[in-house]
Amino acid sequence: MIILDNVTKIYENGVVGLKNIDLRINEGEFVFVVGNTGSGKSTLIRLLLKEIEPSSGAIVIGDKNLTRMNKEQIPYLRRNIGVVFQDFRLFENKTVFENVAFAMKVIEQPAKTIRRTVPNILSAVGLEGKARCYPKQLSGGEKQRTVIARAILNNPSILLADEPTGNLDPKTSWDIIKVLEEINRSGTTVIVVTHNQEIVNSMQKRVIQIEAGKIIRDVIKGGYRE
Ligand SMILES: Nc1ncnc2c1ncn2[C@@H]1O[C@H](COP(=O)(O)OP(=O)(O)OP(=O)(O)O)[C@@H](O)[C@H]1O
Ligand SMILES: [Mg+2]
Numbered sequence: 001m002i003i004l005d006n007v008t009k010i011y012e013n014g015v016v017g018l019k020n021i022d023l024r025i026n027e028g029e030f031v032f033v034v035g036n037t038g039s040g041k042s043t044l045i046r047l048l049l050k051e052i053e054p055s056s057g058a059i060v061i062g063d064k065n066l067t068r069m070n071k072e073q074i075p076y077l078r079r080n081i082g083v084v085f086q087d088f089r090l091f092e093n094k095t096v097f098e099n100v101a102f103a104m105k106v107i108e109q110p111a112k113t114i115r116r117t118v119p120n121i122l123s124a125v126g127l128e129g130k131a132r133c134y135p136k137q138l139s140g141g142e143k144q145r146t147v148i149a150r151a152i153l154n155n156p157s158i159l160l161a162d163e164p165t166g167n168l169d170p171k172t173s174w175d176i177i178k179v180l181e182e183i184n185r186s187g188t189t190v191i192v193v194t195h196n197q198e199i200v201n202s203m204q205k206r207v208i209q210i211e212a213g214k215i216i217r218d219v220i221k222g223g224y225r226e
Contacts, residue, residue, distance in 0.1 A: 001027055002048065002158070002189070007057035009043050009213075017043035019213040021057070025191065027157070030184040032200045033193045034224050035210035041193045044210070045162045048191075049081060050074055061158070079107065082151030082159040082188075086166035088143045090135045096122065096146050097131040103153045117153065125149045125179050141172035145179060152183055159183060162193045173199065200224055 002025040009017035018040045025031055033041050046052045047059060050066050059066040064077060090099050097118055104114045122131055125145040135143055144164060151159060161180060165173035177192070177199050184190040194200060200207060201223030209217040209224050217224070 001025070001060075001062065003058075003060040004047075005058040005060070007047065007054045007059060009040075009047060009052065010055045016040075016213045017052075018047070018054075018210075021213075021215060023208070023215065023218075025189065027189055028184070028187055029206060030181065030190045030203075031192070031206045031208060032203070033191060033208050033210065034195070034197075034200060034226075035216075036226060037195075039210045040213040041210055042162055043213075045083075045160050045191070045193060048158075048160060049083065050077060079154055080156050080158065082148075082154075082156040084144070084147050084151050084159070084161040084164045086163040088135070088147050090143060090146060092135050094134070095131065096127060096133050096135075096138070096149075099135070099146055100149045100153060103150045107154065118149075121149045121153050124152075124182075126175075139172070140168050141175055144168065144172075144176050148176070148179055148183070152188070156188065158189045158191070160191050163195065164192065165194065165196055165199070170198070177203070195226070197224065197226065 004021050004023040007021040008019050011017055033044060035041055047054055054067065069077065100121060101114045101118050104117065122128055125148050127142065127145050127149060130142060165176050168176060173196060180190050180192060204221045207219050207222050207224050208215055
């Protein structure tokens with residue numbers, strides 16, 4: 001469960017990122033976060049990752065209060081949260097397998113576990129047969145699937161996706177959203193920031209709309225218009 005209690009983020013230069021946000025997202029939910037450019041969507045994502053600190057208010061994820069958490073605990077928080085961004089952030093000199101396996105290596109999983117797990121994850125995101133490819137040999141959708149594979153590898157309870165379809169054509173965007181929906185179906189809480197009205201409108205999931213740092217709309221099932 002994710003709770004934001006009266007969270008305000010004002011950046012160092014005085015710009016308001018988010019203002020007085022109260023929000024509760026339950027385990028297993030699929031949530032779209034929408035809103036105009038500059039409205040505060042990525043600010044929300046970065047607060048949940050503890051990449052930035054709120055100016056006031058409290059953020060709780062599971063049984064952890066992020067605002068009281070010390071530096072040593074941050075890696076454990078992030079292990080529990082998978083992240084997918086619009087720009088793919090893959091290692092160009094590593095294969096698909098190595099790009100994904102990397103996420104297990106950094107938490108010192110044994111090689112045997114890695115060899116067993118990575119192929120399963122790759123087929124879960126529809127990348128069987130691509131393990132030996134380098135990023136430059138992949139389509140945009142395949143690259144994004146690789147990023148998603150890496151994000152879900154350590155079985156996070158939350159998956160945050162900030163414009164995961166931003167650089168993809170409509171068909172590929174749908175494929176990626178379906179992969180995210182599948183991951184949600186297995187129990188992971190999924191939060192997707194997007195500008196894609198067509199996808200939001202037809203998925204009929206919870207939609208949180210942010211404008212100028214405030215939540216102006218929060219519907220259980222619905223769409224939106226910018
Ligand atoms: N590091 C920063 N320093 C100062 N201001 C920032 C910083 N990051 C974001 N902002 C400002 O905070 C506001 C919210 O930005 P944010 O990135 O959350 O918007 P967004 O909703 O993700 O927009 P987009 O849809 O374009 O990605 C904007 O006015 C932005 O300029
Ligand atoms: Mg953004």
